[in-house]
Amino acid sequence: MISTTVAAVVTRFAPSPTGQLHAGHAFSAIRAHDFARERGGRFLLRIEDIDPGRSRAVFVKGIEDDLRWLGLGWDGEVVHQSARFEAYRGALGALGSAGLLYPCFCTRADIAQAASAPHGPEGLFYPGTCRALDPAVRERRMESEPHAWRIAMDKAVEQTGRLHWHDEETGEVTADPLRFGDVVLARKDAPASYHLAVTVDDAWQRVTDVVRGADLFEATHIHRLLQALLGLPTPRYHHHPLLTDAGGERLAKRRGSESLANLRENGADPAALAEALRRGEMPAL
The missing domain is CATH 3.40.50.620 (HUPs)
Structure with missing residues (x-):
């Protein structure tokens, strides 16, 4: 704890x-x-x-x-x-146990070719292809195919309710992770994505103030959500100009x-x- x-x-x-x-x-x-x-x-x-x-x-x-x-x-x-892969697997397991994750078998090319994939803050917005898979098909594919783990963002937001965080430059910010869609939290080649790893590690290291470039401002919407879901503290944020x-x-x-x-x-x-x-x-x- x-x-x-x-x-x-x-x-x-x-x-x-x-x-x-x-x-x-x-x-x-x-x-x-x-x-x-x-x-x-x-x-x-x-x-x-x-x-x-x-x-x-x-x-x-x-x-x-x-x-x-x-x-x-x-x-x-x-x-x-x-x-620290075991720590990330533990956080991923907690999110999975809460019913917030699903495996994704799509490649970047698959997503890019999807006609319904608009752009979000981090590029292509995932169209939810694997989220709609039949459970039996999903289980069978997991046995033999590499897969990432995505968060069901609408379920996650429903669970946490409205969230806020404070930035030194901007002031009080209302988190809006829905704009990012079902982001990857564990990659096919690693047990964590940037979003999950940085959230877990900032809490584990008891970071009180995150001082980083403004290019990472948008990512904080996702980090705030993960903090709430995992019961982790929220640091103060200081996104400086580049x-x-x-x-x-x-x-x-x-x-x-x-x-x-x-x-x-x-x-x-x-x-x-x-x-x-x-x-x-x-x-x-």
């Missing part, structure tokens, strides 16, 4: 080791680090490595090296989500934004970089 009593501020930085960190990651890490340190709290490092196909040990080491280079120290041991380049584009791994590792190798001044980021400025790199 997770206690809802917290004695001090706890924040976390939780990158995925699927590539090298860039200044945008550093911006978020610094904000989470400073928020805790200014309040006498704890700053945690969590490696979100539930994606077995893309996570790499070399990127984990790079994350730690980058944070140390920036002068950011964390408290306690680094938590790896890949070591760091952008000279052209106004957000920094991203897929756009080839220069990595912190390259900056280190090229002799950049980490103190000057960190101070510029603390001012919310994109330094000339």
Whole structure:
């Protein structure tokens, strides 16, 4: 049972080791680090490595090296989500026992080809294909076919009723997870999705304040629902603006934004970089 009593501020930085960190990651890490340190709290490092196909040990080491280079120290041991699969299975089991989950055999191509699939906040809105399967057919397919687990969102919302959460920038927010449809909570290749893992881990680590980029604001609607369903505490949220380049584009791994590792190798001044980021400025790199 997770206690809802917290004695001090706890924040976390939780990158995925699927590539090298860039200044945008550093911006978020610094904000989470400073928020805790200014309040006498704890700053945690969590490696979100539930994606077995893309996570790499070399990127984990790079994350730690980058944070140390920036002068950011964390408290306690680094938590790896890949070591917490049993916790996610337990949460999934609780949701399944409540009758809120169903197996999904669809591929991305299946969903994309569905004529009735509109777009939601996270892309294609799942049309509920597998939700309508005959129970006998479902059981037979589960024995031989890979499958994810989706939440029956309408049932979940009916169970929790109206929910709210607080964001430092936006204020009181009414959760609206129905807009996301029946999202995946356990993938075919891993016992948890991002949504389930982050919700379970934030509670387990007693995170009081989630400091992260505004690109994850929408995901909080789902996280608030899962907190209610699993009886977990709700942190305070601080979704900060994203760091952008000279052209106004957000920094991203897929756009080839220069990595912190390259900056280190090229002799950049980490103190000057960190101070510029603390001012919310994109330094000339």
